[in-house]
Amino acid sequence: MSKSKPTPRPALRSTADFARHVGLARTTVSRVLNGQPGLKPKTIARVHAAMEATGFTPNAHALHLKGKNSATIGICMEDLLTPPAVRKLAALQRLLRAQNYTSLIEVLDPGESRRVVRHFLSMRVDAIVFIGLFDEAEITARISELVAHGTPHLVIDHAGIAGANTVSLDRAVGMTAVVNHLLAFGHTRFGLLGLSSPARTAGERLNGIRAALAAHRLDFDSCTQSLDHLHVRAGDFEYGRALATTFASSPNRPTAFLALNDEIGVGALHGFQASGLRVPHDLSISGFNNQDICAMTTPGLTSVDQQIAPTVAAAAKLILEQLNGPARRRPVLRTIVPELVVRGSTGPAPV
Amino acid sequence: MSKSKPTPRPALRSTADFARHVGLARTTVSRVLNGQPGLKPKTIARVHAAMEATGFTPNAHALHLKGKNSATIGICMEDLLTPPAVRKLAALQRLLRAQNYTSLIEVLDPGESRRVVRHFLSMRVDAIVFIGLFDEAEITARISELVAHGTPHLVIDHAGIAGANTVSLDRAVGMTAVVNHLLAFGHTRFGLLGLSSPARTAGERLNGIRAALAAHRLDFDSCTQSLDHLHVRAGDFEYGRALATTFASSPNRPTAFLALNDEIGVGALHGFQASGLRVPHDLSISGFNNQDICAMTTPGLTSVDQQIAPTVAAAAKLILEQLNGPARRRPVLRTIVPELVVRGSTGPAPV
DNA sequence: AACCAGTAAGGACATGTGTCCTAATTTTCC
């Protein structure tokens, strides 16, 4: 009762502190913690009890310094506001944790990639994963640095980075499937919603559309129509709605609409319905990504599923192979084939 | 050209390696890295050039061991599949990074909290933040450990944890606002959708409803009706739709429906519309959380906004105060007042 | 009482870093 401080912070920051507290030598405590033989059961119990009571934990940084693998993976995210990307993150983190890997997660704002990657390297992560679509030049530079550095890496989603180990969805094939589905319904005039975007994945998807049309001896330019230039893409839902409204009153309106993503697709669905058109009676719409919202509209939105589980499983496998297997000389590419999910928003072309 | 290996991995893992590579003493390099005076500009340039070329980074673990603050915050997430929680995470990480803090993010599956918190402590994080709703007993135990340990902490969303610094939404007030809004429209019979859930936040919201009704001298039991027991809550959207379908054919149907969250609200909206009822002409519906989907329905869903930006700003402030300010004796509680966002799904009661 | 096995104590070293100190080297100036 002499001092006013009622044991404010024992602050057992080191094994030495902790050993003093237990009344044992530091080396003895260390032997207990590392399960070495030749210790009295009573001593072992005493140390464990004190750990419970005080919550002492050995300093992970010192452990790493001693050569113990930190078992950490750095994950760079395009952002945390894109639901499919976050779902991949969640699934990947779960798979890695099952193998006792921790993950460091950072959002990679434009221009920040160098700083973030250097931070990961200073943390001596075992591998670095990129999830999402990034600035092409920036990510290419980072990958070549990592390759030179000999650090295992993986790019999920962003295909076509030189020298990078990649897992990505074959968006062209997905789009081909959608177009074939609509061709079978008799559609021959397609409206493109948001597909004129300069983004790499847009071009990839246009190729898928071209392939499907070419296989049916149809001309791309005369079969497709885009009004993307008439609206500014701020929010995707509103963008889709605006495009639909314009298309609704346009002459020679297409009978099937292909959206860049589900938000635009759902927006278009509402836009057309608000204009008095019936879906799929008057026209068909498809989205891309098969997010939850596709099942929440009336009718449901036909979409292309990203196959997140297989994607992430392949990603985890590739990372672990790099960590445990022999070094590879050439980058590994894995392509995931998407799956068309047909819902009520697509149907026979109007006669 | 003698050896076959084309410089496979220089593997500059330490300042010593790096200094050897540059041709300088380790201490000289260290002085350059830490901006000490008395160095020839040419030497400084040489070191920086070599850093660029090799990508060498000082070992963060060794730095921490030397006493340099690791500037890391541990964040425990309920899960990464709840959009509002992820938005808070994204915003918080951004604010912390602006103060040069890194964050470690882990999903806290039931029963895993002890392991995760111990891992954070072994990483010597400066603070631990919990975002979401957790198992009450588990989180309470973790908080009391952290308090005993003297580690700064914060709980976001999960109110009522003994001894915890907390930032949470006043859900009762939000619900009161919704009910007042509907009372003003002449509604007096309310259907509760999912609010019989045993979750803590459901009870809190029921209190808000009770308060609003009591203020208008209305009896809770005779004014409200719940059919939650008739359906199993698997997916929220489907749950809402099923509840609506049942309510649609029920005698003495309420004229206003209060949903536990937006997914249930949107599901109910579709369920009622599929049953031939018009919203808001025949009945009104409100959601909770004001997620993006509220604006994507026809009509838009009236909902209660969580005020994510103010919540996260308050959270960041509380964390930084604990890190920089004097130690507090008593836990700090911050309550965020939600805001009603009125859309087309609510309107005058049918006559 | 003496001996021996069983157990704990405590010193030493290495890990990568920053910092301090002194000695060695280079550069500058006259």
Next chain:
DNA sequence: GGAAAATTAGGACACATGTCCTTACTGGTT
């Protein structure tokens, strides 16, 4: 060319840890 100033080299220590080693203490059995 020589002295002074500026710069760099290199050794030492501390940080928290695991491991090895030697020394010291404990207890029980003969």
